[in-house]
Amino acid sequence: MPRLLVCTDSFPPQLNGVSVVTASMVTGLTARGWDCAVLAPAYPPTLCAALSEPPVLRRFSISSRALPSYPAVRLAWPPLRLAHRIIRDFRPDLVHCATEFTVGWAGLRAARAYDVPVVTTHHTDFSRYCDAYGVPFLRPVVQRWLGGFHRRAQLTMAPSTTVERTLRAMHVGHTAVWGGGVDTTHFSPRHFSLLSRHRFAMGADFTFLHVGRLAPEKNVEFVLDAFEHVRVRFRERRLRLIIAGAGPIERRLRQRAGDDVIFLGAVDRVRDLPALYASADGFVTASETETLGLVVLEAMASGLPVVACDAAGVGEHLEHARNGLAFAPGDMNGCVSAMSRLVADASLHERLRVGARASAESLSTDRALDQLDALLHKVMAAAAVSCGPSASPLVMTPAR
Template identity: 60%
Template sequence: MRILFCTDTFPPQLNGVSVVTAAMVTGLRSRGWECGVMAPAYGPAYSPAARSVRPEPTMIPHFPVRAWSWPPYPEVRLAWPSRQRVGALMDTFRPDVVHCATELLVGRAGLLEATARGIPVCTTYHTDFSRYCDAYGVPFLRPLVRRWIARFHRRATRTLVPSPTAQRDLSTLRVTGTHVWGGGIDAEQFHPRHYSLLTRHRYALGSAFTFLFVGRLAPEKNVELLLDAFARLQMARPTHPVRLLIAGTGPSEAALRARAGAGVTFLGAVDRATDLPALYASTDAFVFASATETLGLVLLEAMASGLPVIACQAGGVADYLEDERNGLAFAPGHVDGCVRAMTRVMEDESLRERVRSGARTTADAMSCTRELDRLDAMLRDLVTSPVSDPTRRDRWRLLPAT
């Protein structure tokens, strides 16, 4: 079986979508698939932190698309492949199924060319970009973005969604053929046994109760709320040593550094193989304020590492975050709620240990091995299923949004 991945992000660019897509490639290859990847071209100096998630390039056909950095967010690569080139690639590679991991230009080109050839297409709905419109100050674009998302996924033979909440979101857009598939978590790579005194010494944590954030430093992640909550926590408990570590990079980094007070350390990009597992396991709690997640991969990684998670019970996170069982929840945008949760996890040891145990149980139940087996079976079924009329699905501009 052959599968061609068409994606606008792939390692060495590091984010949730690229990590999950790379895991799909690696997992399917180990299950007998021949995989090809069409993705933006990345320069040689690109994020060394992604080495551990990128499949060995000699092991898969990689078809780079010329791309340019987006000035507001240089790590994002904008690629504009010609349909002629994409079509020629498909005629050469001859995939049995095409997987479009993103709704942007590389994903769209793959979708159009595959449907024109009657090749079954599987898409993944990783991100509700319409919710980003408010965070980036362009709420008037939200209806347009929702129409784009709807029209893209309506054309697919099957759409994978990371959570029941995301599935309901697409249902409101009249997208059918959706299947919940979250990618899973490697509960061996992220595990409490990676606790390291050396890691705590490296960041001079001492006996301080240490909160951790891992993720993209961008408006939709609302890291500003975490900084404000941490500052209030410090003022309320001046005799309690506390720290906040922030791992990640992004367009908001400079502004966040300027906003941060004492006790906050920015770590930049952290290597997922050599440093991140120990970083999770060696801190005391994980904090996350985004309300736009369809899944929240970093929360699952923190749970697998045995960390108490403090997060918004919103979006896809609400499907597995259970207040006081595997984490502590606060309302989106509610700084005081975040402060209360941080205070409770610091001061109540029995609550902290109960939540640690529940978090690890949640992660164990979301095994990546099981999820990749399910993906393999779904795609094999897709290859043998009849494909609906590609001419009807090709009416990109005529489908209404709702």
């Protein structure tokens, strides 16, 4: 049974795309015969458990503190000693660093000390966040850090070919595209119900949905403005916009939104989110920084037509007029026009529903996890060859 140590700065119950994909990886590989251990921050009981933690026999937690401006984000001191001890005791065949921060950094350092092969994932291009947070001058510094981190791994996985090109530009040579897929059973049109429409205050109104963290880089204010333009166009018809998610700018967004905008906060992914997706009429996002756009794939799997910015990873799965409608980054008129077409054209709406589901079925989680299983075995096999026949996996002493 191969052993995998996952080192991540984000894991359930913390809710974001990285934690969702990483938890899915651990669950899926365990089902495929891997013995998985996880090193991740500890989270307080008060953290909203919108994402349930997968069963992990070996979960190593380290203390963490909330980021002052964003309490849901936890910061941990680099657990280098603990990472060394785990590798000595657990003796993994492979270490996966899912993030580039303190926990991922400690896992990378410890794995290299013991000559354990490392796989990393570049989930988030943090250099692109610099503009959204008002520090564009830091972008080259962040890129150098990210590139230096991933160049130390045997393989770096990218959620999309767009991200893979970014990695190559950072001189990261050993890459593979793997995005994690989408659970097409959990997210499905079969979860539609009139009861859910009533519960989420949709009623008979045409309802747009936005799901995601309420943070500057998600460009939610753009969505609010676009919805207001569409609402004015259709004065004779009731429209709604539902915002599902939480984050540091939630209060500002609530103050800006009109009466037809509903904020749900963090939504339980198991109990509520599938029905929310499947029961809405359209999904809209204006984020320009998504490396994969998991929420877009979840909406598609639910048979929900998507209006999205044709940028970064989202553009690789969004096919204009087939599974959704695309608009260019920053193009308010394009976004308003796409949203208006969904409202006005019932035949287009139905065609996009069918196309969205078909697209998602080709990106199922099961298929993606089979690919990951094979990919990780190839990394281990290549590492075994490079070590040579004299290398003993039982000798766990730091490499000189």
